[in-house]
């Protein structure tokens with residue numbers, strides 16, 4: 365399929381991109397690995413694309429004031445191979461290496477994935493479990509949105525109309541914290557049919573987040589509270605799974621029925637929790 369004709373502007377800076385975004389029916393283009401397929405299917409028909417892929421200020425990974433700061437334009441591939449990420453946020457590196465194929469990892473960006481908020485994307489579960497902040501910039505300046513407030517529904521986020529994600533800020537986990545991401549992948553695309561990210565600090569404080577299970581990724585807060593400071597066992601994992609899925613509208617589609625997804629969520633929660641206990 366061929367997309368509807370559109371104008372194209374290469375932005376040289378974040379401010380230039382924000383100004384261009386404010387000027388009408390336009391969309392940001394980062395790696396293009398979600399937007400271009402949607403345009404080819406004519407699910408999206410922006411009049412103009414603003415290409416942010418050459419803005420150096422949006423790229424790279426650094427440590428700053430007790431946080432790991434990942435530029436929104438950093439590719440999945442760069443996160444997978446970053447020494448800093450491997451040392452301090454290992455489940456980000458492991459998850460990045462499981463995304464799509466080499467081409468997707470070399471073009472696709474963490475910021476693009478979060479803005480797109482595909483219910484089967486990997487990054488939402490990771491930023492939720494890591495308690496990250498999503499730094500965004502618009503004409504009103506910079507603000508930080510907690511990951512827990514960012515995903516608002518099916519392909520929906522708290523991002524304002526003319527705002528751009530500039531960075532992901534992740535508090536550096538305490539020494540000895542264990543972290544893990546487990547996913548049951550769609551075999552062709554490798555999107556998560558179910559993905560579960562877990563983090564557990566030495567004092568037993570536990571964070572759990574799911575993707576693929578419902579309209580948007582979510583933290584399993586009741587399960588976290590039940591497990592925090594308590595030993596992880598088959599029994600406590602079973603109760604945590606009950607709490608995690610209570611009241612959740614579990615998706616069913618041609619890849620996995622709702623019942624099967626619930627089963628997968630329990631299995632992948634157990635795998636992630638066993639890995640961090």
Ligand SMILES: Cc1cc2nc3c(=O)[nH]c(=O)nc-3n(C[C@H](O)[C@H](O)[C@H](O)COP(=O)(O)OP(=O)(O)OC[C@H]3O[C@@H](n4cnc5c(N)ncnc54)[C@H](O)[C@@H]3O)c2cc1C
Pocket residue numbers: 391392393394395396397398399400401436437462463464465468471472473474475476477478479480482484485486487527528529530553554555556
């Ligand atoms: C074959 C294939 C397999 C894939 N497999 C997986 C997988 O296993 N797991 C997974 O999680 N994903 C997967 N993806 C999706 C991939 O990770 C995308 O790259 C990612 O979701 C979007 O990032 P992008 O940089 O390509 O964004 P784009 O496609 O350029 O943009 C996506 C959306 O985000 C907006 N946007 C982009 N950057 C910003 C920004 N900084 N601020 C505000 N808005 C922005 C755009 O306007 C657009 O609406 C796959 C994609 C393909 C094509």
